[in-house]
Amino acid sequence: MAKERLDKVLGHLGVGTRKEIHKLARAGLITVDGQVITDAAFKFDPALSRIEVAGEALVYQTFFYVMLNKPAGYVTSTRDPHGIPITALLSEEWQRSDWMPVGRLDKDTEGLLLLTTDGELLHRLTHPRWKVAKRYYVELAAPATPEDVAVFASGTLELEGEPLQPAELFIGPDPHKVELVIREGKFHQVKRMFAARGNQVTYLKRVAFGPLKLPPNLEPGAFRPLHPEEIAALYGVVGMQL
Numbered sequence: 380m381a382k383e384r385l386d387k388v389l390g391h392l393g394v395g396t397r398k399e400i401h402k403l404a405r406a407g408l409i410t411v412d413g414q415v416i417t418d419a420a421f422k423f424d425p426a427l428s429r430i431e432v433a434g435e436a437l438v439y440q441t442f443f444y445v446m447l448n449k450p451a452g453y454v455t456s457t458r459d460p461h462g463i464p465i466t467a468l469l470s471e472e473w474q475r476s477d478w479m480p481v482g483r484l485d486k487d488t489e490g491l492l493l494l495t496t497d498g499e500l501l502h503r504l505t506h507p508r509w510k511v512a513k514r515y516y517v518e519l520a521a522p523a524t525p526e527d528v529a530v531f532a533s534g535t536l537e538l539e540g541e542p543l544q545p546a547e548l549f550i551g552p553d554p555h556k557v558e559l560v561i562r563e564g565k566f567h568q569v570k571r572m573f574a575a576r577g578n579q580v581t582y583l584k585r586v587a588f589g590p591l592k593l594p595p596n597l598e599p600g601a602f603r604p605l606h607p608e609e610i611a612a613l614y615g616v617v618g619m620q621l
């Protein structure tokens with residue numbers, strides 16, 4: 380495990396903002412392996428050290444998780460020379476080199492995007508075997524039809540010879556505005572499903588991933604760490620223990 384700055388480690392553990400952590404350090408309230416550390420830029424290996432803040436020991440977290448409300452214009456990559464990577468939306472204390480996006484959203488797609496540092500969780504959440512539901516709000520050039528609902532539900536639709544799993548299409552009062560739930564994540568899947576029906580997606584936003592919904596108060600471009608119960612729900616949906 381690499382060495383990390385004290386303010387970053389404590390920020391990830393929810394101790395406070397960078398400013399608050401610097402204040403705690405200056406006040407002599409932080410110890411690492413029993414040594415008072417007044418410089419919040421101090422570098423150490425958090426996995427191997429005992430950290431105390433005001434006499435309280437902190438439990439080191441092995442993996443990290445955030446949710447983003449991705450705006451259009453960002454690429455789902457952690458470092459991409461051909462566009463602005465979604466990690467540019469994270470604040471400085473949440474910058475890490477080991478973030479992995481949980482499934483890709485196209486550059487023009489908006490909505491819920493999870494990032495984690497746990498590779499096994501990522502693998503299971505995105506592998507079709509685990510059938511994790513992804514829900515999209517979709518705007519269409521032409522109205523969706525009851526036949527679209529039936530074809531998507533039947534599991535008979537194929538993309539380039541590959542059969543798709545059954546998907547649920549919900550048509551609202553305006554049939555140009557629908558919601559689609561898919562349980563796999565093929566390249567451009569939603570756009571290609573509607574293209575296969577002779578239609579065209581004009582706007583796409585992911586509104587839920589497995590048990591997690593895009594919170595209405597998470598503005599486009601904003602992010603927040605997952606809450607403990609959200610992390611537990613994600614692990615639970617793919618049969619993993621925390």
Ligand code: URA
Pocket residue numbers: 483484485486488566567568569570571583
């Ligand atoms: N399906 C698509 O076509 N694009 C996305 O970004 C996500 C799902």
